[in-house]
Amino acid sequence: MQALRRILPSSIRPRALLQGFRDARLYSTALNLHINSQDNNENTPFEFTKANMDKAKEIMSHYPLNYKQSAVIPLLDLAQQQHGGWLPVSAMNKIAEIIGVPSIRVYEVATFYSMFNRTKVGKYHIQVCGTTPCMIRGSRDIEAALLKHLGVKRNEVTKDGMFSVGEMECMGCCVNAPMVVVSDYTNGSEGYSYNYYEDLTPKRVVEIVEMLRKGEKPPVGTQNPTRIKCGPAGGNTTLLSDPKPPPCRDLDAV
Incomplete structure (x- = not known):
């Protein structure tokens, strides 16, 4: 703190600067x-x-x-x-x-690289996709539900050290927006996992948190029961059978 006072202009208070760093979380x-x-x-x-x-x-x-x-x-x-x-x-x-x-x-x-964390995160670090497709589909509501349920601000860790919530840019599954990724550090590098949860609602993301808290393993991928992986919700409406091949040209007649 004394070193900061020596090098900073008098108009900048060291404590205010440190608080700025904390607010930047x-x-x-x-x-x-x-x-x-x-x-x-x-x-x-x-x-x-x-x-x-x-x-x-x-x-x-x-x-x-x-x-x-x-x-x-x-x-x-x-x-x-x-x-x-x-x-x-x-x-x-x-x-x-x-x-x-x-x-x-x-x-x-x-x-x-934003994948490297320089300050503490929870044993389950949940990152909400903040890119446009997920935002349009309600990612801010997903984040708000997580923060309210866990009683933290973004990038803070819960008092029990179990959870933290951050933001990540595009996770590459926009068709299943909105989505989060959960980094599981509960068992160190031996049991480390990194799982995507897609087609989320505020209610479903809270259910996933509670499953993790109990040590359960929520099903990864889409949370929409009418969708298979990245297929259309409700199933295909076109291309219901194998496409017919194009007719072969009679090369001898050319």
Whole structure:
């Protein structure tokens, strides 16, 4: 705090600046912010488990020895899975050490991609698609239902540490909008899963949360019982049989 007072203009109060960082958790980039804390600083211990260190070596074996830095993204993903869904500075420093690059090279990647969380998330991190098709189909109502039911703001973690709600851009299944994705960190990297839930309503998304809370596994994909995968709701109305092939030209008559 004293260092901030020395370098900032007097018109900017350090506490107000830090509060601004915390308020920024409302936005999609919120989880990339860094503020030193007791459990997130350069001296916080981080080591890959033996099983994950073996995985890290296997990942690096896919690249030439002089291009180990190419493994940075899968290694960050592995560290995030092990660490409950977010990356402390010490985890990034460890990866930099393993692949033999300055730490800043790892920071650059971890803060560029929104899939890497730099602050704590829930054991179930729920991300709502915020792109136009989902928004038109009610994604804001889905998010509002989640936040109200869990009693949190966007990117906050519930008091029991179980859930957090964020935003993601297009998840690539616009035909089944609106949708969310749930990252499950309850069992570390060994049991990590990443599942889409589509054709949601506010009522259904709350039901999915309660199923997860009980340790149940909600059916993934479309939640519309009249739809099969990405097919039309209610079933096909055209192309009900195999199409007839076009007639073959009589090449000898040409």
